[in-house]
């Protein structure tokens with residue numbers, strides 16, 4: 001089955017440009033250097049699956065003309081991956097009388113329930129809330145004829161999820177990819193990896209570290225995401241192997257599920 005992946009956002013938690021920053025990348029005229037918070041949209045079988053709802057989701061959805069959303073998968077509950085949840089509202093209404101399902105690791109689902117109590121413990125009678133329901137992930141998630149396999153990665157002190165679906169995998173925040181997870185990432189056409197910057201960071205991967213993962217797993221194509229303002233798009237791409245590119249907002253890729 002053919003699938004299409006759209007990069008909604010390729011930036012780190014603060015986005016690029018970063019508020020108040022005077023660096024060259026934050027002032028770049030290249031649209032590839034404008035990075036909203038990290039998220040991708042998958043389209044297949046007439047359905048649309050979102051991975052993470054960022055604080056930039058509204059802007060991303062308008063930019064890409066999103067009119068339908070059938071499920072949301074969460075990698076983890078850091079602010080840059082969840083704060084757009086309220087903007088799921090107009091797309092959730094389409095599911096009446098049902099609700100738009102949100103999939104997350106059990107502890108992440110619990111966190112979302114507490115963080116957004118006004119949504120999930122609603123006794124507010126006048127509408128105006130996203131019609132969403134949490135579904136804890138307890139194994140591979142079957143969605144509309146495709147299987148999303150959760151892939152555990154280490155993000156600082158947390159174990160969070162990336163997802164593999166068919167010949168593509170999306171790992172957005174990781175300081176380490178455990179051996180058992182690497183085994184789930186063989187034979188890929190497309191592999192997304194965290195590459196925050198070149199200098200080490202306690203909770204994120206670097207360009208060199210992610211290049212080592214690419215070398216080990218040998219996907220056909222690899223794309224870096226969660227990128228900060230240290231990495232100018234053009235100049236950084238010029239240093240990367242031919243099958244490895246920085247992703248950018250609005251990038252679209254076709255693959256097989």
Ligand SMILES: [Zn+2]
Nearest residue numbers: 013078080173
């Ligand atoms: Zn993040």
Ligand SMILES: [Zn+2]
Nearest residue numbers: 021023026229
């Ligand atoms: Zn900057």
Ligand SMILES: [Zn+2]
Nearest residue numbers: 076078155173
């Ligand atoms: Zn994070």
